[in-house]
Amino acid sequence: MKRGEAVVQSVLSGDTVVLRGKSSGGPPPLLTLSLAQIECPRLARRPGPSTSDALTKDEPYAWEAREYVRKKIIGKPVSFFVEYTVPSGREFGHVILNRGKSDEKNIVVGLLGDGLARIREGSRGSGELFEQMKQAQSKAESAKLGIWSDDKKDKHVRKITWEVENLRAFVDKNKRKLISAVVEYVRDGSTLRLFVLPTFEYLTVNLTGIKTPIFKRNIEGTDVPEPFAEEAKFFVESRLLHRDVKLRLEGSSGNAFLGTVLMDGRNISEYLLKCGLAKIVDWSITSLAADRETYRAAQTQAQQQKLKLWKNFTSNNELSLKPSERTFKAAVIEIVTPECFVIQSKDGLKKIHLSSLRRLKVQKDESSSKSTRAPRFYEVPYGYEAREFLRTKLIGKTVEVKVDYIKPANNGYPEKVCCTVLVNGVNISEALISKGLATALRHREDDDARSSAYDDLLAAETRAVKNHKGIHSKGEAPIHRIAEVSNKQQADKFFSSMQRDARMTGIVEFVASGSRLRVLVPKHTCVISVVLAGLSCPKIGRDGAPDQPYAQEALEFTKKFCLQHDIEIELESMDKNGSFVCHVYVKYDNLSERLLEKGLASLHPSAERFKHFSALAASEQKAKDKKLGIFANYDPDKEAAAAMLDEGPSPSAARKHGHSLDELMQRLADNNGAGAGSFKPKFTVDNVWYRAKVLSVNNESVHVQYIDFGNEETLCVKRVAPLPASCGSLPPQAKLVYLAGLMSAPPDWEVEARSVLTDVILDKQLLCNFEYRDSEGEHVTLTSLDGEVDQVKELILLGYGRVAKRVPKMLADLHSDYENAQKEAKMNRVGMWIYGDVTDDDAVC
Secondary structure, three states: OOEEEEEEEEEEEOOEEEEEOOOOOOOOOEEEEEEOOEEOOOOOOOOOOOOOHHHHOOOOOHHHHHHHHHHHHOOOEEEEEEEEEOOOOOEEEEEEEOOOOOOOEEHHHHHHHOOOOEEOOOOOOOHHHHHHHHHHHHHHHHHOOHHHOOOOHHHHOOOOEOOOOOHHHHHHHHOOOEEEEEEEEEEEOOEEEEEEOOOOEEEEEEEOOEEOOOEEEOOOOOEEEOOOHHHHHHHHHHHHOOOEEEEEEEEEEOOEEEEEEEEOOEEHHHHHHHOOOOEEOHHHHOOOOOOHHHHHHHHHHHHHHOOHHHOOOOOOOOOOOOHHHHEEEEEEEEEEEOOEEEEEEOOEEEEEEEOOEEOOOOOHHHHOOOOOOOOOHHHOOOHHHHHHHHHHHHEOOEEEEEEEEEEOOEOOEOOEEEEEEEEOOEEHHHHHHHOOOOEEOOOOOOOOOOOOOHHHHHHHHHHHHHOOOHHHOOOOOOOOOOEEOOOHHHHHHHHHHHHOOOOEEEEEEEEEEOOEEEEEEHHHOEEEEEEEOOEEOOOOOOOOOOOOOOHHHHHHHHHHHHOOOEEEEEEEEEOOOOOEEEEEEEOOEEHHHHHHHOOOOEEOHHHHHOOOHHHHHHHHHHHHHHOOHHHOOOOHHHHHHHHHHHOOOOHHHHHHHHHHHHHHHHHHHHHOOOOOOOOOOOOOOOOOOOOEEEEEEEOOEEEEEEOOOOOEEEEEHHHOOOOOHHHOOOOOOOOOOEEOOEEOOOHHHHHHHHHHHHHHHOOOOOEEEEEEEOOOOEEEEEEOOOOOOEHHHHHHHOOOOEEOOOOOHHHHHHHHHHHHHHHHHHHHOOHHHOOOOOOOOOOOO
8 A cells, every 4th residue: 555745736627636755866756646535526627629617616615615725725744645546547545634633634524524525325434434424424424514414515516717708997996906816827927827816816927027937849749848948837836736825917928927936925026037937028017116125136147046047147237346336426527428417526527327228319210311410319209308318317417327337349330438326316318218219238147247226227118118208209209390501601501690689598519629619509400619709718729730738628618517507599690601709607607707717718809899898808817817727928028019919010019020021122133943954033113022921822823921011923833942941931922911990992983082081000110909809811001100091081072982880899989980971972972973863773781
């Protein structure tokens, strides 16, 4: 007779159990044992192709019989012996709980005593045990217990719902609740079938957030287990099969529910992960209400110990950083793309990337143009909204940065430092994804180089999809048409409309140097080039040329001050290249003043004609007094001398340069065109050598301009020679200037006006005063050396000078004086006014 000790693995019905023996280096042996000499009411079977409708209902008291046995012995060690075996191989015997103890219990006797079973008809049992069985049944009959009662039998038949029709409605009804249930079947380690108590809905449940190895059916129809599939299934069966559990539903997938199964408060999924018998499934872990971090920690523990499924695991997230380098605070300087920032930390500027975030890109059909340039952020669907969301939340703000992993350089792409960024405790990646402005990156299941808040990112994306946010919206993406203004022709289209605005709001998109910006003006839907009015910054070197001193410092200061900030621009004018000459303000703070105060810029000669000149000059003087930046070697005396030289041919300057020019002319004469062959002197009037600049070459003739006198001439090639090196140090003595307050003469009077001007000023020593600079060049006034006679006014009084319609405000008094002189010339009918007013049909200058 077969007998022994075992653990009850499952209870198939009131009279059939599965016993599990001890393992000896492999799966433990199982014994299916039917209880001898009795029969219990039959349980309903799940409908199937070969199951008739009559067999889909319980017999009365079938469930009570099964539950009696299950609650008594499931999972407990018992004693058993096999009494007999029928020809089909089915074994019958007895199961005894607590054998040899005072509370010893024979399960067969207990069933009969509670009226949940009857002795089989024709049974030929004998002995003391059989007598106990008959006595127990007799007592139950007398007491009318169980199947012997007079109760309505329907009351003891379950109403089973084998298929839940609307899974979503059932989940919504029970979501986040702990439902009582009993596990009926374990298909694999992560798929269970349960009865919900007491309503008896039969549910197929996939454990939320994890997946164990499964059994795959081959072409021969047999189930082939994946590695560790049998071990995972046994792990769950030995702990949950036919146990009372609590079920928390979290969603549905196909015909199955997603849920978490708890037994005595313990989560089976967590234990599967810790043992390395399961892996986290990213798509379903987002449905978890809690425990995501616990799941991740459990899986990480198994990976580190290389358990079961992770025995060949190699981490991609080994950070060789100090603790202070893994978590730190920094200020955001620039949003390069929605997943790439430039930050300023105590270690300086660095570029970081958001962990596990995929930014939006242009669709293939949209990017298949001939242009090879990268798309602008506003050309990407929802790119403008993403950039603006990040810009308004982050630029200039202090954030917490946690380095999650470092992606090594690959295929020409540089190394990426991938981080989680928090602003005021909010994960900016999660916020961006929840608005549908980015998506979570899908990692391989064995790739642990991912965001430390990866599950939150997945949950945020799930919410965005459910709420139809951003790219998940059913409508079309918004279109932003923004013009890139890059030349004067394009700038002219916007200049007049912008002039009408006292101030405009904008966003600094790019900083080319300390004083040159690219600014997006939302109101006018364009990106323009902006030059700071009246300011001169050190230049950034190009084509290998070195930077001027403090050029980089000025560039970095301007970037930190206004890059991607909201600004106000106050338009002054436009230069010849189509750049808008403006004052730039960040929260009412003038960028030009700040650059000047730091010694990172100086006033341009044209500054006097712009607004706020006095404030700019005061800021520059502060830097000079403190000898900051480019004014580190500032000397007031040297500046005065240099200013005197730059002002033009004042009497003292003329004398100084005159002596230098005489010496230069003598050296040219002594050189006599050495190295150019035998030819006559250059200038045809006096046959003397002069310095000149070649303007054009036409066959055997050369058109030149004499750089020390300003006049031009066309010569034969033989009258031109290379300039000796010793004669190139003196700056050109002739400078092209415009007479301030005048406009050109009408075409009919142009020749005569030039002749009269020549008579008035040529070969005379005059005092030249610089007034202002604009896109044309420098504008000056000419007076006698004593300052008493204004040569321009003399020209106007002679009737050969026309007064300009508009001049800078600082020349208002001079302009009024010139207009009075022009009225006098018109009244006297002199010069061009002899036949009346010639300005009636002229265009305004």
